[in-house]
Amino acid sequence: MMDRRKFIQNYLPAGIMVPSFVHGMGIKAFNPGHSFLNNLLLPAGDNDRVFVLVQLNGGNDGLNTVIPLDRFSNYVNARKNIFIDESKVLKLDGNRRVGLHPAMTGMQQMYNEGKLHIVQSVGYPQPSFSHFRATDIWMSASSSNQILNTGWVGRFLDEVYPGFPSGYPNSTMTDPLAIQIGSVTSMALQGPAQPMGMSISNPSSFYNLVNNQVDPTPNTNAGKELKFIREMTNQTQQYGGVIKAANAKVTVQNPYPTSNSLADQLKIVARLIKGGLKTKIYMVSYGGFDTHSAQVNSGDTSSGNHAKLLGSVSDAIKAFQDDLKYLGVEDRVVGMTFSEFGRRILSNASMGTDHGSAAPVFIFGTKVQQGVSGDTPAIPVTATVGDNIPYQYDFRSVYSSILANWLCVDNNMLNNVMLKNFQNLPITELGTCSVINPVGAVDDRIVLYPNPFHKTLSIQFKTDGGHTLVQVLDGAGRLIKILLDREFQAGTYKVDFDGEYLPAGIYYVRLQNMVFQKVKTALKV
Numbered sequence: 001m002m003d004r005r006k007f008i009q010n011y012l013p014a015g016i017m018v019p020s021f022v023h024g025m026g027i028k029a030f031n032p033g034h035s036f037l038n039n040l041l042l043p044a045g046d047n048d049r050v051f052v053l054v055q056l057n058g059g060n061d062g063l064n065t066v067i068p069l070d071r072f073s074n075y076v077n078a079r080k081n082i083f084i085d086e087s088k089v090l091k092l093d094g095n096r097r098v099g100l101h102p103a104m105t106g107m108q109q110m111y112n113e114g115k116l117h118i119v120q121s122v123g124y125p126q127p128s129f130s131h132f133r134a135t136d137i138w139m140s141a142s143s144s145n146q147i148l149n150t151g152w153v154g155r156f157l158d159e160v161y162p163g164f165p166s167g168y169p170n171s172t173m174t175d176p177l178a179i180q181i182g183s184v185t186s187m188a189l190q191g192p193a194q195p196m197g198m199s200i201s202n203p204s205s206f207y208n209l210v211n212n213q214v215d216p217t218p219n220t221n222a223g224k225e226l227k228f229i230r231e232m233t234n235q236t237q238q239y240g241g242v243i244k245a246a247n248a249k250v251t252v253q254n255p256y257p258t259s260n261s262l263a264d265q266l267k268i269v270a271r272l273i274k275g276g277l278k279t280k281i282y283m284v285s286y287g288g289f290d291t292h293s294a295q296v297n298s299g300d301t302s303s304g305n306h307a308k309l310l311g312s313v314s315d316a317i318k319a320f321q322d323d324l325k326y327l328g329v330e331d332r333v334v335g336m337t338f339s340e341f342g343r344r345i346l347s348n349a350s351m352g353t354d355h356g357s358a359a360p361v362f363i364f365g366t367k368v369q370q371g372v373s374g375d376t377p378a379i380p381v382t383a384t385v386g387d388n389i390p391y392q393y394d395f396r397s398v399y400s401s402i403l404a405n406w407l408c409v410d411n412n413m414l415n416n417v418m419l420k421n422f423q424n425l426p427i428t429e430l431g432t433c434s435v436i437n438p439v440g441a442v443d444d445r446i447v448l449y450p451n452p453f454h455k456t457l458s459i460q461f462k463t464d465g466g467h468t469l470v471q472v473l474d475g476a477g478r479l480i481k482i483l484l485d486r487e488f489q490a491g492t493y494k495v496d497f498d499g500e501y502l503p504a505g506i507y508y509v510r511l512q513n514m515v516f517q518k519v520k521t522a523l524k525v
Contacts, residue, residue, distance in 0.1 A: 049407060050273055052282045052335035053153075053188070054262070056313065058289030059131065060339040062359030062389065063377065064296075064306060065104075066118055070097040074379040078387075079347040082296045097376050102302040103311035106318025107362065115321060116364050117427055119398060120374030121519070123358030123391030125471065125479035127341060131290070131355075134340035139187040141396050141418060152399055153178060153281055154191035155417045156409065164196065175242050179272070180283040181265040188283065197281065200268070246275030254326035256319045262286040263316035270320055274327040280407070286313060289339060293350035313337070317364060334365035334406050334428065336398070345383040357477035358391040361398060367406070367429050378521050380475075380506055388477035390508040392519050394422055401425040408433040421467060423512055445518050446511045452523035455500040459483070461511050465490035469512040472497055472522075475505055488513075499524055 064082065067089050068075050076083045089099035090108040098118070100108050110116040126144040128134040137144055141152035150158075157177055158164065178189050178197030189197035250271045256263040265284040272279065288309050296304035317335070324330035342359025358377070377389040400422040403409040415421065447460045459470060470484040480502075483495050499507070507522045 048278065048332050050280060050282065050333045051402060051406060052266075052269060052284070052333060054266075054313070054317070054335060054337040055186075055283065055285040056289050056309075056337055056339040057135075057285055057287035058291070058339070059134075059341045059343060059355055060289040060309075060359055061291060061295065061306060061343040061353050062121075063343070063345065063379075064353075065101055065310060066120070066360045066372075067099050067101065068097070068376040068379065069099050070376050071379050074381055074383075077381065078345050078379055078383040081298075081349075081351050082301055082347045082353070084302055088302045092372075094370075095372055098372060101307065101310045103307040104314040106314040107364075108314075110318060110321060110364060111370065114370040115366055115368065116362060117368040117370060118372045119361050119363065119393055119425065119427070120372060121358040121377050121389055121392035122338075122361045122395050122398060123341070123389075123477065124394050124396070125391070125473075127357040127388070127391070127477055129341065129355040129357075131340060136187060138338060138340055138395060139190075141399055149190070150192055151186065151188035151190040152396075152417060153188045153283075154196045156403060156407075156413075157189075157196035157281075158191040159409075159413050159416055161196075164191070165194065175278045177279055178281040178283070179269075179277075179279050181268060182283070182285055186283055189281070197283075242277065243272070246272050246277045249275040250327070254319070254323040256323070257312075257315045260312050260316050262312055263319055266316055266320035267323070270323045270327060270329075273324070273333065274329050286316075291343070291352050292348070292354060293352040295347075295352040298351065317362075321364065330366050334363065334367055334402070336364075336402065337362045338395070342389060344385070345379055345387045345389060346385055357388040359389070361395075363398075363402075363427050369426055369429055373425060373427070374517070375519065378508065378519065384475075387475050387506070390473045390477045390510065390519055392510070392517055393425065397422040397425055398427070401427050405433045423467075423517065424515055426515060445513075445516065446509065446520055448509060448520055448522050452525040453499060454525055455498070457497045457499050457509075457522055457524075458494060459497060459509055460492065460494045461513075462492045463488045463490060463513045464516070466514045469510075470495060471510045471512075472499075473508040473510060475507065477508075480507070 063075065063079070064084060067084055069086070069089065072086055084101060088102045090102055090104060091099050092108065093112045100111075107116055111118075124137065124144060128137060128144055136142070139151050140148040142148040161177070176198050180186055180189060180197055180199045182199050185195045185197055185199045189195050253267060253271065256267045262284060269282045269284065286309075288305070291306050294304065295306045296302075317337075320335075321330065324333055338361050339359060341356060343353035343356040345356070347353050374392040380387055396418055400414060400418050401424050403417060404414055404424060405428045409417065445462045449458050449460070451457070461468075461470060465488060468484060468486065468488045469482070471482050472480045474480055481497070483497060497509075502524050504524050507524055508519050509522055510519045511517065
């Protein structure tokens with residue numbers, strides 16, 4: 001007899017609703033406790049906030065997405081065969097330091113309307129250049145030398161609903177808290193004991209479900225087994241009814257672009273939000289960003305594979321935002337794009353880019369603060385093959401800021417979810433949960449001398465008090481040493497770094513103090 005696990009893995013079609021199985025582990029739907037969530041997370045009474053994660057699979061090239069206008073000559077030197085002509089870069093209102101890829105007209109309009117925030121150079125110490133490991137790090141919110149079996153969203157949901165799945169669903173907790181559009185529930189939604197979300201594999205299969213349509217099964221032993229699994233799933237699926245009801249409530253939506261799989265996914269998300277689901281987290285994904293070759297067209301570098309990808313993402317997110325407005329729910333939703341890593345500074349001979357480290361992320365919605373966090377990435381005058389963009393912001397700081405300032409998680413819960421303290425960033429509007437005043441980059445916060453240095457680099461820095469971190473990174477963006485990581489009283493301090501053992505080259509010193517962060521370049525000779 002066929003092994004049941006192998007049958008499910010090999011024959012169960014994409015799109016069947018949970019419970020399904022991944023590596024023998026049941027994937028169950030998670031349900032929110034409405035009144036409990038209102039009391040615990042949203043003391044101000046705003047009880048219907050939604051967070052949408054948009055994953056860009058493959059490692060998006062950040063330098064050709066958010067283009068460094070204020071370091072344009074260095075950018076051109078590093079990318080002679082793929083740089084975007086300055087005249088074609090999309091300008092952003094009130095910002096002359098960076099612009100967007102020409103294909104991103106939708107997101108340019110969102111920025112100019114105050115619905116987009118860009119966080120520059122997001123990464124982490126000791127970056128991994130493996131797709132699989134880097135994705136695990138982003139999903140689990142782990143350090144690069146740490147293996148976690150839970151996801152950051154899963155830990156958040158487990159904190160809000162300890163003891164799940166016992167007693168769920170019930171009369172007051174009828175909706176899934178997390179939904180992913182995809183055939184497998186992401187590790188980000190994995191809780192301590194089981195996944196805390198449900199997955200819908202694709203839009204076609206989703207609409208088959210809500211319209212009570214079932215694909216035919218072959219008249220074979222495997223087909224009969226498949227029919228049984230389907231029947232069992234339909235009988236035991238306790239969340240199907242509320243999803244069907246939410247879907248049925250929305251009969252008209254704003255137009256979405258065709259032949260755009262990300263738009264198809266976001267259309268479902270908008271439909272379910274408007275339909276009345278109290279689901280807090282949605283996750284969608286779009287692939288193809290591993291652009292080692294043919295990233296651009298040789299005749300016009302503003303076109304090509306990367307342009308098509310960015311255009312699809314921009315068009316889909318803009319259509320989603322417009323649809324949320326049309327449906328009257330846009331003030332409830334904040335979204336975020338992320339990719340497992342960026343690309344190298346130097347382009348390769350195949351008109352592409354290789355695996356790198358830090359890259360920008362986009363935060364979108366009516367409740368975000370318009371602007372660009374961080375400095376334009378440092379680009380050496382003459383970049384080498386191994387050069388990477390040093391991270392300015394830890395990706396876990398972005399997660400922490402969303403949890404604290406959009407989903408209104410308190411400090412105790414935040415520490416349990418993120419496992420350590422991370423800086424709070426001015427991403428959302430003031431007063432959404434707490435007041436955070438944006439802090440601009442101030443060069444005199446950190447002074448390096450002598451620079452260039454031969455043996456000892458002295459670092460003078462100013463802190464406003466509170467948690468302060470000083471790190472040294474190499475040219476590839478890898479952490480060399482943490483010089484300071486502790487609480488300080490407000491004031492000006494100095495710390496020396498012994499770099500005598502280091503080879504000559506470019507290094508980076510990173511200062512993080514509460515909301516503020518700054519990265520400065522140091523040259524070892």
